[in-house]
Amino acid sequence: MGVLSHAVCVLRTPHARPAWRRGGASSVASPCSRRAASVATQRQLGTVIRAARCAQRMTQAQLGRACGYSASAISRVEAGLLRPAEQPLLLIAEALDLPRDAIGVGRAATLAGDVTPDQEDAMLRRQLLVAGMAAAGASVLPARVASASRPDASAGIVGALYEPAASAPTSLPQLGRQLASARAQFTAARYADLGEALPTLLGTAQATREALSGRAREEAHACVARAWVLATELAVKAHADVAWPAADRALAAAQASGEPVVQGEAARVLAITMRRAGRPAAAVGLLRRTAGELSQGADMSRAVAATLLMTAAYTAACGRRRADALDLMTGAEDVVGRLGSTTGRPAGPLFTVDATSAQVDLYWIGVHTALGTPDEGVPYAARIAPGKLPTAERRARFGTDCARMWHHLGDHRRTLAALRFTEQVAPEEVRRPALRALTADLLYAPVTVPGVRELAARTGVS
Template identity: 65%
Template sequence: MRRRELLAGIVGTTAALIPSPATAAPRTGPVGDDPTAALERALYAPEPSGPVPAAVLDRALTSARNEFTAARYGRLGQALPALLGAAEAGRAAAGAARERAHAAIARAYILATELAVKQHSDMAWAAADRALAAARAGGSPVVIGEAARVLAITMRRSGRPAAAVDLLRRTAADLTGQSGAAPRAVGATLLLTAAYTAACDRHRTDALDLMSGAEDAIRRIPGGAPASPLFTVDATATQRDLYWIGVHNALGTPDEAVPYAARLTPASMPTAERRARLGTDAARMWHQLGDHRRTFAALRLVEQAAPEEVRRPALRALTADLLYSPSPVPGLREFARRTGAATV
């Protein structure tokens, strides 16, 4: 019964699976709650599940994606164990249904990886590996590209940026040469991620070349965009500008990021998660430039866009660093208490 209730909480449709409003209400808890706690158990002791109709599972995946893009990580963490169990139950399917089942498994693990990365959890490795294995079993180039992207992010965070860039380059080359908007758009997102990864490794020439390649790939997407959004990050000129900020921050040239930040606004970002990313990158940029007040203003933007984002480990660390800088910023201590960066 618990599996059905949890799956119902993210599907939002199908009468047999819909819980009452009280059951479906989002969990709230203290700042220190870890959205990945239930997910970690599910990775190593999966919840048993019977077959779930493909249409129901597709709606559940869409709902889970919406939780991620809305930066509701607590709800996503609660929903994913049941979703992973339901997706895994489809492995026994045959033919086209089997390919669809593997795509569903891959995308469930892609979301699990994204959530683990947000929380700096080591289980991102397990989730990303399973995502790519399922994607390859399903055979969809788009899903393979999406899975390769989250695996590369995990590789970068684990100290293997060169290998991550190589994986992203090779996978992007396969996708950008295909016809159709979706494969080319995924290929463009891989190049954006590769550029940021190279920048984190302080390879400026590679990072700039990869950004140039991503810009060209975005321009070449037929019709300008796929018919439906990509699973976590879209390939658009707006996202390109956002990545330019991150690339220059990583290269230690935040002054070169300022023009890109100046032409982006929260309203130009398509989701709460992306608005929070703009605030995060702007905060890092201003912090490197020594402007504490603007750093705090950007952190407040993150909080307004997505309260759970500002409580992530990386942003709590940035807040704490700002808190103990020699120049006091009005309102910062209260913000630090509220977001878990300080307890007194």
């Protein structure tokens, strides 16, 4: 039996469960935006601490003993749910060999006189990003050692947002072909290729839109929106800060297009960025409203509505709102079950996701893991045939969600099998920051799993 076949069998085998914020108001931003920025910064801090701990080959319990925290408290810090007071934070920095300014301690003396709180938060997030890249870069080294990290596939989006290159318009059919090519790169999980293609696609799409009028301009708006949807999807996978502005551009263009399906696609990626910025309730509200507007339309509109409900369910689960999450998933399951009552399925594929029973099962895995009941996700994983999932990106998502599920269940062997499956179907996927952190957890776990070191070496974790 080959590695891929073996990994799929292991993935599908049921298994029993074993046991900062500063005060003061900003002159620019609202309290809500300040809270979102603070949450995003806190999560980035947790990522840096987790990566540095793994680099030092320390367990959470060992780090906790160094700073007076329990292992569970360190786990909450690394998840972005708890920000330590200054003294424990200094002890964490010392234990992990992290510079003080990289974790936001001792900033006041180094800030210029007229720095606003929002500018200070932005500066800190940049410092944390640099520290995180050093701690979890291509080679896992002590945090003071600079290391070259793998180029970020989403880096070109920044230029497309703020310094777009001059581009010539093209015809709508040609623009459609370019967009289809970029979508194919995304669904095939060729993220480096997509990152290289996106700046040109975005520039051409926007130039084409500006050269048109009437109905043709509305069609170009839809192409622009979908190009920004792809940019947002890529930025989300890279955990890049440009996801939010990219999603905002997508929604603005989608609304100008007048196409409900495109508006739903853009709302979905915007909600994902809202969740990651610490605004899950607002994200769920946006998804519910948009799904409600689409649910009365044709099959394609209702299919998009189903994907919005699934995304809303996962968002609610991340906020531990169990009743909402289960209700939303049940609603999505019902919509999918009633799709294509005469045609069998929507006419044509959706843009970046899917609305099928397998997709519903896939979301159930993620929802139960996020709710802290990963054992309830095992039956859903067991009944998915990953080879029948429509794209490499979706198959990689199956591997990712199974890896997280088994990791929460404490089964290191199946976690590794899921990561290896993901590597087989989409090699670039397993290099994402979240999966590299998961690989690092396995690498430095008290129990050694054969094959982890080799995976870590292949994916740049060690």
